[in-house]
Amino acid sequence: MFNSYRKVLLYLKNGILSTSSTPKLCVVLQRNPSTFSPQYSTSNLDSQSFTVDYLINKCGLSQQTALSATKRVQFDNSKKPDSVIALFKSHGFSDAQISLIIRKLPCLITFDPDKIIRPKLEFFKSKGASTSDLIKMMTAEPRLLARSLESCLIPFYDSLKRFLISDECITDTIKRYAHIVCDMSRTSRNVQVLLDNGMPDLKVGLLLSQWPRTVNMQTDDFKRAVDDLKELGFNPSRSPFVVALVAKSNGKTKWERKIELFKKWGWSEEVIASAFTRRPWCMLVSEDKLRAIKDYFVTRLGWDSLVLARYPILFSVSLEKTIIPRHSVLEVLLSKGLIKDAHSVSLFTVEEKSFRKRYVDCFEEEAPRLLKLYEEKRNLSK
Structure with missing residues (x-):
């Protein structure tokens, strides 16, 4: 340990290390004294110092992040990093977005921009991706730029087209969850599980486009979930x-x-x-909304909570935009003796046109007042 420190002091004394590099090297020494062991050459130190300086000054990384990045990437001149940054800027990436990409995947800064990075960007552009699409995908998952275009990206993209039909749908899916491409082998295995269980391509496409994260689960867990649902009677x-x-x-x-x-x-x-088999959406609703719906119907309206279990669709209805405004109409109709059923679930679940026809327009004398009340309550929710 003493010899390591003495070696650093010797470097400083002989002017081998720049003054601007000294603070960073002291941090490196504190974190990893073995860096300065006798077998560690001056060129290694120079390279690490240059890399840290560049990542801080040109890429906007913090000192700690830059030091950590040098465990994975080092360079001793700015030619290639400068060309990588220039390529990103030519495609509309801001300094902050480039910084985010390099922070997530530091090795990109040393990639050949024309042979490795540009072809991926041009590929997605050729499929209709806009500048904002590219930025969103690459900042979310820079590893897209590290995958082989010929052996990974193009074959996987083509396989997605079977289910997502259009380039626009595929781009939207990757924007929503770019990791699906970076872990394409798992995604492909899980898609095959669905196909083996009889799910049609259209439904696979629905799952991929709207919930791509689900298809990227660990395959064992994915298979288990599929089997559990089939046992409950769900048809794939x-x-x-x-x-x-x-x-x-x-x-x-x-x-x-x-x-x-x-x-x-x-x-x-x-x-x-x-309840779940009747309306699986009820398990996707937030706990806060579940409580709010239950409190309104059970505490305020006096319904038995089991009614909600029989009609779990109520958990999918907006409390502010639908339930409260329609209940206001219900109260008027009950007070006038125009209806007798105070527990009409259909009041809250029918489509807007049907609701107006069945609970407002048909009561000619009360219709103007009911409509005004209904619209006022709905406007309050906005």
């Missing part, structure tokens, strides 16, 4: 299976918290399973 060929799979894959903790919440309301495991 139908849309509810897609939603149920997303809900089942949304995180074990979230799933368990919602199960516990339902149990607090007096729902048995059988009732919960029944």
